[in-house]
Amino acid sequence: MTGDYTSVPLRPGARWTGARMQQGRVLLDGDYNLTVDAASREAQRLTAAAVGPAGVADGSSAFRIGFATDGTLQIGAGEMWIGGLRAVNSTLIAYTIQESVPPLPTSGKALLYLDAFVEEIQAAENPPDLLDPALDGIDTMTRTRVGWRVRAKPVNATSCAGAAQALPPLELSTGLLDIVRTSPPVPMDPCAPPDDPRGKLPDGLLRVEVLDSGTESTARFAWSYENAAAAVSASVVGAAATLKPSPEVTFVSDDLVEVSTLVRRADRVNHGPLFVVDHVQPGAGGSLVTLKTPAAVTGSPSGLCLRRWDGQSIGAAAQTKALLNGVDVGVAFRARPGSYLAGDWWAVRVRGSSADAVEELSAAPADGTRHFVQSLAVVDLDARQVLTDCRPTFPALTALKDTTCTVTAFPGDDLQVAADKLPDSGGELCLAAGLYPLNNPVIIKGKRRIVVAGIGPATVLACTGHESVVQFHGCSDITVRDLRAESGLASTPERPAGDEHLLGTLSFIDSSDVTVRDCELACPDSAGRTQSTVFAGSFERGRSTGQVRVLNNRLEVGNQQTGVLVVSPDEVTVTGNEIRLGPATDDRVGFHPRLVNELSRFVGSHVVANDSESGHTISLPGGATMRVAGATVVQRLAGQFARTVTEKALSRGTPRQQLQQFTRRALLAPDSLDLSREANRFLTGAVRSRSMSQGIVVAGLRANHVRIEGNQVSGVLQGIHVGLAGSGDATADAGQVVINGNHVACAVPFFWTRSRHAYYVGSVQSLTLTQNSASLTRIGAALSLLGSIAGSPVEAVRIHGRLGYLIRVQGLDLTGPFAAGVAITDLSAWGKTPRLFHVSDVINMSGTGPALVPLSIPHDRCVP
Template structure:
């Protein structure tokens, strides 16, 4: 370790254990470090004895698992891996990096669940991922230990004291790749893979240290005559390799203080000048002119590269500035504009003590280190010779038999003790460090189209439940069925040796308590033609139970799809199938795993390819778990499979988690019959964290069962955190039809052009095959999902008491969404807080009652919110911008229809008549209150403009309350005053009158227009009530009109007798407290059109026209502007 230690004393041959402390006894740092090394060795040895050289916990199947993300990105799974007893742990992406972080209760710590991209590794940042165009790659894990002090981790400085504390030992891991030839698999021996054996082999360099005679000193009182160690100081020497010379010899450097004279670089002031944290700690631990220093950062260290050697020209302790002659090449170390190095890379300098003219013992000059332009290091002496470091201390270099291998950073540490005149004598000692440890992770099959799936997994799980002394060990060609039949009644374990086991007939396992596993990767079970490889055969009354199957590769043979299963289970419980592969020898197989009459079955960390179906459970099965599986199901001709995971006729739940399914027409279906009304008894089923990329539908009409990415029919279901991608229609990303269910955090992406007019991201509820609504779907939450691409967003069909909240629906780069959120026949729905961008119709609701459409953000597209044939709809608090066809529209509604507190901005610009808020045929009260309607009919930045524009429009309205609205134009008036625009236009539904001789009874409904601000244009009116007389006794209009406390500002043309800012119609009117003004001047404020009205307290330019008013005269009770 490059720290100021007194020495390295640990030797495993001493069999020392922990440190025992006695009172009054001296305890050295070297003793404590040796005790720490002893404890570390004990745990490493025990780990290897128990689990072998490499493995991952079976309970963490994602640990360093290599997978392919979107776009073929190589990902490294979160978890732990043990390599030669060293624990490598991938903590995943942090929240700041976009990872999902949660609390791990078992370990009482925060833990990420997000895999790390290949180029974002913590100890190999920015490294280029393997290139599929270069062919196949072996992906492997490299683990080693390094020492860390305050220069590599500034947090080791105690803030209260301002000094650095003890160093640390850190486990470093890197995932790397090696291009390999076609045909290399996880089972290929090391020596059959080009460059692999040499890569993983340890360094073969060896070092010997000894003392050599030197002339006696002038003063024999300092050093006794004849003593070979010619120094009065106790020192800890470090000799380290710096790479290779051009002739292949190892380059060396050394330090008399274990390379502990080091400091952090504060700034690179120029190519030959740096400022450091500390030039001199004392008279010994300092930098002086003539010293050789190494500039190095974490980036070079992690890449296994040496630092940059430079000779110090000047060193100023007052300013902490160092200069040197040789320039630092531009770009060698990343710095900002002020020359400050990237903090996370920990740029530092280390003093090395070699110098002068270095000669081999044979007299040859190895290097002249007085030359500031030289390399600063020296080559190893020739075999059989040595080089004297100083004070009689010499080292010689040799190699172990076999190829000569040297790694940058190979080093040795030994002590020199003046009191005894001795040093630690090393004899052909292997390096004390750095020792790298390797484990294969995966083989990636490359090609022009990217890496193929599934990825061949080379990892071996560590599962305590699977540890057994095998009852039988079967070599390829031996009879596996005989071994199964020969197990004792208590069960047993059958271990299959690597190789291909060709099965003459289907293996039948009809007994409990059996483990069947491969010894390692590369065990293949080749099924008989058109038949299963293995059948677990029990009954409901007497199930086969406690079966464990793992680390096997099942291969099917025969006609495409002929065998309906490679692994079959019937009448089983408590079965686990893990770390297995299922594939076809030729084009494709039928079903990989079929489960019937089963309970408590787990399929984990398996890989399935070239199958019509991945995992299918049916006939009274429940408590099924499929987790961490990868399915690339298209056959060898690229034709799609039918389904990834399916469950029908269930008696219990299924859990599907963290699976990847590609190449199938349908992803996960939990539904007894997808062509019928949804039904399933798989209550509490879950589909979470899956990636599903559906294949394109074949030409013609696809059967209903193949439409869905995820289809969940049971009650209390959870569909969460999945990514579903598809590119053909008809398609439904997710359907959830069971009551009390949740669909949250999913991403449904349609990725093709033209728009998928019959593609829908999420469907809540269902219809019968004849199109009629199925049974109600009740109490479902669809929240926090993203629907992307040119498709419809979320449909609610025959649902009630459900929540559609916090979702994002965006057509994205490929085009606009068709329908954002659409409800058909739904009651008491809450559609809240959604974001909908670019939809032809953002929110639509048809034929339901008491639905709440609230607090949604809608931008772009066609219509904003449309409610048709609804009972008591409530449209509140929404924000609508740039909806080209119109803002809020309701029609054929009953009871109280509420349109409240919405912001409707720049809507209707693409229509001939631009509408902000519109209501048609309301058989109840239309309550339009507190809305802001701005720039109706105008596009963003004047991009488009409708011929006419109406802020609030109502027609055939039984009764209306219009209160507290703001209808205006922002940024100045942009509409032509000659347009027949209106801030508001209303017409009632019916007024009827009956004559009783001298008395006339008038029946009708009121309109109350209260406290609004109307600002805008209109050639003949700004605010207008209309009527249409049908007969002498029937009129389409409001009977009673209240127009009070409104503010009207009319951008009008010049006045004439036919025009008024406010034009009212009705039987009787109350016009009180209004401010009415026209910018044209002398424009009539109100046209009563024969309505007898109370006209009081108004501020207007002139009296009303065409109607009788009370009180009179008008001027006495109203004000002129």
């Protein structure tokens, strides 16, 4: 703002929104400019509020960074909003065309960013556009525009977020300035003519500007009582400055002048000392001004002119007199501690014609030009390739859709902040498409009637460092729908394997009335702790979770993990879900403690009690022997154990116990043993078996109504489990349980020693289990070996506990070596009537056992 003004119309802290004319009044430049500036400021603020810090319209090439076929870095044409300002690049240009911008780094990666600012242009800085030839060199108004530069910074990062750390902190000076009236002006010279302006303050604007950056003691300050508006367009070569004709501004010997360019202020370039005019030679085509020292400027930079100042000072920590024509006119300024940036300025109104009135400032911030920066792209200068386009985009107004969301979040937003904005009484958090990486789970506490919704699998929430992605605590009436959530490993130094309170990808803790539908959820392979994809329950024993509905989801469950775990519901509905073993996520799955323990017990179980059983006798140190039955590979492994075990080790436990320890050591520290290739292949192949622990589990102290229908569960040790706990040795009874139309594909390692089931129901009052199917595959060894190893029995359906008035099993299609189709154990002492037990339409053609155990249960059409 270097025009010929009488006042600063609108300071940053002022709240004026405009000026209104009155009839018959004088119109001041300050009033007119206030209206212009206020409207411009309001438009800038509104634009920034609508667009954000920066943005280009979707699909726009504005300021898009690219490389031409010859490797030239180019800047796309178009408009970009930045800090509420509209920066316009009218045509595709090369980076190097920009004036006074440092060259690109020679190699490596670089961040390209846009630097934008409001730029005011005087007639002296652009005569062709601002001077009307008919006025014979007399200027009228100044003009403003949005200036911009695209700059480059070397970086190591390849992402926009990582490279953004290199953005410069382009800000205003932190130093504050005082401008005060110190004394009355010097009396006029009696020999001076009337109204001689050299004897008193002028009517104008006193400007104090930072010419060279520094502190309050080192910065160079200059001042002008005419707002540094006295400027004339010039061409400068060394100490010679040829001026354009100017009827308004003339220079005389000993004037202090700045060799001024637009770039100096826009780029905050230090000027150095002001120049002193040696002499002036008038000319018809413009005066020739000779400076006492040569200027360093070369060529014809934009806005080149000579600008007059009244004084300069290096530092102003102490009160500095603002002399006028070398005379103390009773005005001074002082710079308070802080930084002072070149180009920043302060201005006050002075009125010599009215009692020498001077507007004073106290601890005033700079009125300087604010810069706004925005990353455009990260590029590889060696490969001449754009690595990442960093320009934020926004949709056109016509592309915006109505929304009923209470809070909307987008990738890059803080989801915890967004969740905290939800009212306690209810609301919907809508998540736009994109990836939301999380370091910690989003936690929602104490709210009711809450909906969290994405737009399907395109909305991805990924929390790699925690077993939960979203946790609800003490909430009610919750719905999570249409999104994908991926959790990380639960085992951390702070929460090691074996801790209680195992959570799910979505966790509903001490919450009630929960719905999860149309989601994709994933949890990784277990590293020791058991997780789930959906957990609804309480850490307070017996607390109800109300109604829980898990509907039409796709669950990717890691090795030894659980799909759905619901604890103590009043009612639970699990329907239409696809629950399958997810892809391997961690090498540690090969050493899962549960698999190691199971395989060790399996090998140890082949030590038989006496010679009457089949097998081979193996000699041990100290004259002891043990008899080992089973497959040849197990016997050979036992033989290698016998060659390595010591008599001292045998004294610490039975041969079976020591064989189990040997097997564990062979799995966890194989390099310490000289195992045969066959034994090593057998053990590692077995322990690398992958399967879910359980698909759907309903547990706790209550389950009044359970409906599990139409689910596909594959790659699981135990598919569907409804079994309640209780107080002491007593278990609780489930109420009405309906299990209908499900398919369970069991994948059970051959060495598993604990009994497993496709379907398990514990104590229950009423059970309807209809139109289900199941398959069984034994895993962990080659098919040729599986045929020679007796695996642990797996039952298709196990109903065990206190059974109530109705047990109905109808339509069960089984494939695979199930030991039994339906096994029922009734522990109740039922004395009531009537009571209905019935099993029908069960086929187990490939099984190794009967379709029904015991056969005393009423049944028909059961094969075999």
